[in-house]
Amino acid sequence: MSYEAYKLIHIFGMYLLFxxxxxxxxxSINGGKKSDNKFKAFVAIFHGVGLLLLLVAGFGLMKFRDISHSALPVWIILKIVIWLAFGGLLTLAYKNAKYAKILWxxxxxxGLFAAYLAFYQPS
Ligand code: HEM
Incomplete structure (x- = not known):
């Protein structure tokens, strides 16, 4: 697969996630409870598939930048940390309207920081 195809998948993953x-x-801010959410299956699918596409395409992109999977630079490690946080914080937003307001x-x-890391690759 080409560099462009991996980028397209990486960005599509981002759209699904966001x-x-x-x-x-x-x-959640408007008082919604997960159990009453009529679209909760699709929320879960978009979140899960989005994260998966981001991860797979992210690792695919690395080979075009000659980044070894066994010696990850700091900016990639930070992106993985952000990716993990995106994985966990959906539940927090679901459960707590106060946190959801902050997370908004x-x-x-x-997302801006993840993009900054990709564009500037600081170290
Ligand atoms: C495991 C997690 C991730 C890995 C390993 C990863 C890795 C990468 C790599 C290697 C690139 C290519 C940089 C280049 O072209 O030189 C990239 C681009 C990018 N990533 Fe990620 N990334 C991850 C997660 C994320 C997340 C969570 C976001 C945002 C929510 C994100 C946003 C972007 C953006 C906006 C680009 C630029 C695409 C472009 O140049 O058009 N990434 N990422």
Whole structure:
């Protein structure tokens, strides 16, 4: 697969992830409970598939940048940490409207930081 194809998949994963994060955050802020969410299966699918595509395409992209999977640079490790946080924080947004309000602002900043790391590759 080409570099462009991996990037497209990486970005599509991002769209799926952010769709689920934004949807859940707004739903939770407005008092929604997970058990009443009529679309919860699709939220879970978008979140899970989005994360999976990001991870697989992220590791695929590394080979075009000559990054060895066994000696990861700091910026990649930070992206993996952000990826893990995106995995856990959906549940927090679902469970707690107060945290969901904070995460509404934190999620885009985390996305910005992940993109910054990819563009500048600081170390
Ligand atoms: C395990 C997690 C991740 C890994 C290993 C990873 C790895 C990479 C790599 C190797 C690139 C290519 C950099 C280049 O072209 O030189 C990239 C690009 C990018 N990543 Fe990730 N990434 C991960 C997670 C994320 C997450 C969670 C986001 C945002 C939510 C994200 C956003 C981006 C963006 C915006 C680009 C730039 C794409 C472009 O150049 O068009 N990544 N990532």
């Amino acid at each position: 769709f689920s994060l934004g949807g859940v955050a707004l739903y 602002f934190v999620f885009p900043i985390m």
